Amino acid sequence: MEQDEHTLVVLGAGVMGVGITTLAVGFGLPVTLIDVDEQILDRARRKIRQELKLATLMGALPEDTEPGELRTATSAGSGADASAVIEAVTETAEVKAAVLAEISALVKPGTPVVSNTSSIPIDELADAVARPEDFLGTHFxxxxxxIPMVEVIRGRRTGDAAQAALGSVLTALGRRWLVVADHPGFVTSRVLHPMLNDAIRVVREKTAPPETVDALFEGCLGHRTGPLRTADLIGLDNLADSLRVLHARTGDEGCRPDQLLLDKVQAGHLGRKSGRGFYDY
Incomplete structure (x- = not known):
């Protein structure tokens, strides 16, 4: 499929939905961004304009490509004619399953339906979709x-055609991808999120403040931003949700969200998106 034949639907106008939409529009793909809240969509449109400017200044978008058309809608029915659907709602299995059930019943057979998730097993969500062979996962x-690499998760029932169709979309978005098996947290979150949780525990135990922890990871281990800045970028609420998923599905006590993380989420200090997390923004 040629780039100009892709029509993308993104479900959920939160941080990841806005980011994926920004990427797609910046690479010239028409996108319909769907959310049930019109006020959230209004904020998302403003945020996408800002992020497009930032991405252009950073040289992250092709210079010779006209931005794709952005549409917004509050009904899943607006996505029925998509060539691909990416769900990017909150990291809660029940919420994702409900959204995926609705959209998968509307799109044409053969349309890849993709859950962007950091931790929830794809085969678990596949029980909710109309055609599990068309369903698979991404972790943007x-x-x-x-970030040029995308983790692609193939579920037990995912078909070859769905994987190939998603690969075509990712190529049109200028991304590289690697396919992994379907286990809780997959590769990146299964390794990264417990490590972030440990870094938060180190701060709570007063071994070192966030600045020192991050500086040590940058200077000694070559980590680009450090674990606490990374947690703030992910969103502390999203990190806590992902850790809960991992803890419930693996039994790994290292994935039980640290109390300091829970306290910050309770206080509304969610990281970059709220203006305050382990750092002020």
Missing amino acids: MNPPYL
């Missing part, structure tokens, strides 16, 4: 327009 890292 934040912000999607700056």
Whole structure:
């Protein structure tokens, strides 16, 4: 499929939905962004304009490509004619399953329906979709327009055609991808999120403040931003949700969200998106 034949639907106008939409529009794809809340969509349109400017300044988008058309809607029915659907709602299995059930019943057979998830097994969500052979997962890292690699998760019932169709979309978005098996957290979150949880525990135990922890990871281990800045970028609420999924599905006590993380979420200090997390923004 040629790039100009892709029509993308993104479900959910939160941080990841906005980031994926920014990437797609910046690479010239028409996108319909769907959310049930019109006020959230209004904020998303403004945020996408800002992120497109930032991505352009950083050289993250092709210079010779006209931005794709952006439409917004509050009904899943607006996505019925999509060539691909990416769900990017909150990291809660029940919420994702409900959204996926609705959209998968509307799109044409053969349309790849994709859950962007950091931790929830794809085969678990596949029980909710109309055609499990058309369903698979991605894990775009934040912000999607700056990170060139995407983790693709193939479920037990995912068909070859769905994987190939998603690959075509990712190529049109200028992304590289690697396919992994379907286990809780897959590769990146299964390794990264417990490590972030441990870094938060180190701060709570007063071994070192966030600045020192991050500086040590940058200077000693070559980590680009450090674990606490990474947690703030992910969103502390999203991190807590992902850790809960991992803990419930693996039994790994290292995935039980640390109390300091829970306290920050309770206080509304969610990281970059709220202006305050382990750092002020």
